[in-house]
Amino acid sequence: MATDSTMARKVGRTTFDFTGQVVIVTGASGGIGSALAAKYAEAGADVVVHGRNVEALQANVERVEELGQKAVLVTGNIREPETAEALVGTALDRFGRIDVLINNAGGNFASRLEDLSVNAWNATIGTNLSGAFHCSRACLPVFERQGGGNIINVGSGSANHAHPMRGAYAAAKAGLASLTKTMAWEWADRGIRVNCVEPGATLTPASRFASPETEKKFGYYLALGRVGRPEEVADACLYLTSEAASFITGTVLQVTGGPHTSSAADVGLIREPRE
Numbered sequence: 275m276a277t278d279s280t281m282a283r284k285v286g287r288t289t290f291d292f293t294g295q296v297v298i299v300t301g302a303s304g305g306i307g308s309a310l311a312a313k314y315a316e317a318g319a320d321v322v323v324h325g326r327n328v329e330a331l332q333a334n335v336e337r338v339e340e341l342g343q344k345a346v347l348v349t350g351n352i353r354e355p356e357t358a359e360a361l362v363g364t365a366l367d368r369f370g371r372i373d374v375l376i377n378n379a380g381g382n383f384a385s386r387l388e389d390l391s392v393n394a395w396n397a398t399i400g401t402n403l404s405g406a407f408h409c410s411r412a413c414l415p416v417f418e419r420q421g422g423g424n425i426i427n428v429g430s431g432s433a434n435h436a437h438p439m440r441g442a443y444a445a446a447k448a449g450l451a452s453l454t455k456t457m458a459w460e461w462a463d464r465g466i467r468v469n470c471v472e473p474g475a476t477l478t479p480a481s482r483f484a485s486p487e488t489e490k491k492f493g494y495y496l497a498l499g500r501v502g503r504p505e506e507v508a509d510a511c512l513y514l515t516s517e518a519a520s521f522i523t524g525t526v527l528q529v530t531g532g533p534h535t536s537s538a539a540d541v542g543l544i545r546e547p548r549e
Contacts, residue, residue, distance in 0.1 A: 290317050290512050290513070290516050290518070291317060291318055292314055292317040292318045292319035292373070292374075292512075292515075292516075293317075293318030293319070294318070295318070295319045295320075295371075295373035295374060296319065296320050296321075296322065296365055296369040296370075296371050296372050296373050296374075297310075297311075297314045297319045297320070297321050297322070297373065297374040297375075297376065298321075298322045298324070298361055298362075298365055298372060298374070298375045298376065298409070298413070299311050299314070299321060299322070299323050299324065299376045299378055300324040300325075300352055300361070300376065300377055300378050300379040300405065300409060301324065301325060301352070301378040301379030301380055301428075302323035302324055302325050302331060302334055302378065303325030303326065303327040303330040303331055303334075304327070304330050304478065304479060304480065305476070305478030305479065305480060305504050306378060306428065306473065306476065306478065306504045306507050306508065307323070307325065307334075307378045307379075308330075308334050308337075308504070309503075309504035309505045309507065309508040310376055310378060310504075310507075310508045310511060311323050311334045311337070311338055311345070312334075312337055312338065312341065312508075313505065313508040313509065313511075313512055314374070314508075314512070315337070315338040315341040315342075315343040315345070316341055317512060318343065319343060319373070319374070320338075320343050320344040320345065320368075320369050321334075321338050321343065321344075321345045322345070322346055322347075322348060322361060322364060322365045322368070322369075323335060323338075323345060323346075323347050323348070324347070324348045324349070324350070324352070324357070324361055324379070325347075325349065325379075326349055326350075326351070328347070328349060331347040331349070332347060334347070335347050344368075344369070346364055346365075346368045348360055348361050348364050352379040352400075352401055352405035352408070352409070353397070353400035353401055353404055353405055353408075354408075355408045355412070357405075357408070358405075358408035358409040358411070358412035359412055361409060361412065362412045362413055362416060366416065371416070371420060372413055372416045372417070372420075372423065373420075373423055373424065374423065374424045374425075374426070374515045375409055375410060375413045375423070375424070375425045375426070376425075376426045376428065376511060377405065377406035377409055377410065377425065377426065377427045377428060377450075378426075378428040379401060379402075379405050379406075380401060380402045380428065380430070380443075380447075381397075381398065381401045381402070381443075382398055382402075382440050382442065382443035383397075383398060383440075383442065383443075384439045384440060385439060386438075386439060386441075387441045387442075390441070390442060394442070395442050398442040398443055398446055399442065399445070399446045399449075401446075402443060402446035402447060402450060403446040403447075403449045403450050403453065406427050406450055406453065407453065410425050410427075410457060410468075413425070414461065414464075414466075417461075417464065417465070417466050418464050421465050422464065422465025422466055422467075423465070423466050423467075424466070424467050424468075424469075424514070424515040425457065425466065425467070425468040425469075426468075426469055426470070426471055426511045426514060426515060427450050427451075427453065427454045427468070427469070427470045427471075428470075428471055428472075428473070428507070428511070429447045429450045429451050429454075429470045429471065429472040429473075429526065430443070430444070430447040430472055430473060430474075431472050431473065431474040431475075431528060431530045432444040432447055433447035433448040433450070433451050433472060434448075434472070434528075434534075435534065447472070450470060451470050451472070451526050454468050454469065454470040454524060454526065455524045455526075457524075458523040458524030459524065462523060467514075467515075467519070467520075467522065467523040468523055468524065469514045469519075469522060469523060469524065469525050469526075469527065470525070470526040470527070471507060471510045471511055471514065471526075471527050471529055472526055472527065472528045472529065472530065473502060473507045473529050473530070474496070474501075474502060474528070474529065474530025474531055475492045475493075475496065475501040475502065475530075475531070476501060476502040476503065476504060476506075476507060477489060477501050477502065477503055477504075478504055489501050493531075494541065494545065494547075495535075495538060495541055496530070496531035496532055497531060497532020497533065498531040498532055499531075499545075500531065501531065502529060502530070502531055506529060507529050510527055510529045514527065
């Protein structure tokens with residue numbers, strides 16, 4: 275358990291310096307995961323990247339090394355507890371410690387609920403919710419031995435409203451936000467902070483916002499007038515795992531470009547239509 279004297283030494287040290295720390299990033303084959311790996315490497319951390327696309331993971335390893343840090347990749351199905359154990363084992367074998375776990379792996383199927391197969395439902399829940407549970411629990415003994423650690427669960431703004439055609443995904447991300455709060459309470463006396471970051475519309479190569487026309491369309495309905503970038507989500511994660519956030523745990527931070535309006539029609543009252 276973290277002592278008062280330990281915490282007192284950290285208060286006010288608002289650095290994002292992760293030198294000497296080891297960070298695990300799941301779902302690091304691209305998009306937000308790639309940005310996370312690079313951002314933590316820029317801040318001085320060594321990184322374990324996980325995913326299923328070996329070529330993309332290797333590119334991320336090389337990027338981390340270009341930034342002067344060490345990296346190793348681990349593949350495997352995040353829905354399986356064995357993958358979580360492999361991640362922890364690889365991190366300890368290679369680096370001897372784990373300081374931050376970013377549960378970023380996710381995925382969804384576009385389907386009405388009545389058309390969604392049982393396999394698709396289970397895969398969505400397993401990837402977005404169960405994977406975070408497996409990885410967090412696998413890291414727990416390591417964090418306990420070290421006297422603490424940080425966990426970030428990457429959720430989604432979809433958790434907070436109806437999401438037609440992606441109901442299983444939204445349900446899993448809502449569950450992830452709830453799981454975050456329980457983890458934060460149950461593990462706080464072991465020096466472990468657990469928080470959730472919920473991205474909104476974010477521009478990644480695989481996203482439905484990738485075309486300029488679609489990006490512009492979605493941006494119209496956001497307060498900041500644009501969709502987000504992976505690096506902005508990564509910055510939020512760095513903040514929450516830094517000493518600057520030493521008194522923050524169990525929170526859900528929305529990185530969505532602003533709150534939703536009561537209805538889409540409201541936007542037209544204050545903003546000129548976009549062609």
